[in-house]
């Protein structure tokens with residue numbers, strides 16, 4: 336205990352562990368608000384912002400905010416190594432977003448190459464960092480990252496996460512609104528993947544549990560699956576979800592950091608390499624720990640409707656996984 340003269344003893348605060356977070360694609364639509372949320376997070380000691388251009392400006396701007404997080408900007412191939420140095424957590428929102436009428440899979444041709452190159456650099460410069468993959472199509476970019484890391488000899492499935500938190504955020508919002516529930520008390524696990532029918536919210540496991548008709552479940556499921564498309568259409572050619580995504584990515588990053596710092600019972604949904612189903616990659620609840628994922632949690636009891644949806648996503652999810660894996664082996 337320390338004290339102020341004449342005052343009560345002040346509790347001594349345990350210093351937070353030093354944590355470095357790197358954002359790759361930090362000058363973009365997601366990258367900028369995400370970097371700001373990370374700058375506001377006391378768990379982040381050092382924030383390294385990397386993009387092909389523009390990051391020195393973003394970093395200088397953020398560095399004037401009076402929080403403890405130290406911010407540095409890095410731009411261009413030559414500075415990627417320094418941006419990754421000693422990172423505990425690397426968040427990747429680098430890549431192009433959808434325009435109206437496109438599927439996430441149509442981003443594959445451009446984003447696969449971007450992700451491959453960035454993950455190769457992670458393998459080299461911070462092989463033990465946790466990776467939070469945001470770049471679409473997540474159903475393929477995570478298998479690409481896994482395969483790259485395998486080639487480089489640094490793959491550990493407990494450190495690689497496809498960020499599906501936005502699906503959870505949407506499902507919570509739509510469920511709370513539909514049933515007039517206090518939104519801060521609501522949770523809905525979302526499993527499967529992150530595209531169209533592979534996004535499967537489990538309203539049978541939502542909390543608090545309130546009765547939903549078959550029509551309500553179907554409508555809420557469809558609304559959650561189409562959430563990304565709804566934003567793409569509303570933005571009318573000016574990109575996809577950036578602000579809600581930044582919020583979701585900041586939530587998941589905070590869960591990773593809390594778990595790294597030894598906080599117990601940190602659970603979130605993410606798309607990971609797991610054996611929860613027959614799919615080699617699958618989004619489910621995961622328990623996080625000091626070094627990444629402790630375990631992917633079993634699906635638990637699901638409704639007949641959810642089982643049908645799970646069966647129906649098979650071709651799309653496996654197709655996206657196979658496409659990602661093949662890409663790494665068919666390119667230099």
Ligand code: NAD
Nearest residue numbers: 360362363364365386387428429430431432469470471580
């Ligand atoms: P954006 O175009 O606004 O920003 C992308 C940034 O990536 C740009 O600043 C660009 O310069 C940068 N970039 C491109 N190539 C790079 C490279 N080689 N190294 C570093 N940076 C590079 O796009 P956005 O709206 O921020 O979206 C980014 C990605 O996130 C898209 O693929 C989008 O589909 C995806 N996304 C995913 C989710 C999700 O839930 N996982 C949600 C929203 C968007």
Ligand code: LMR
Nearest residue numbers: 433471562563564575576
């Ligand atoms: C989302 O769900 O908002 C993202 O995957 C972006 C998109 O293209 O829909």
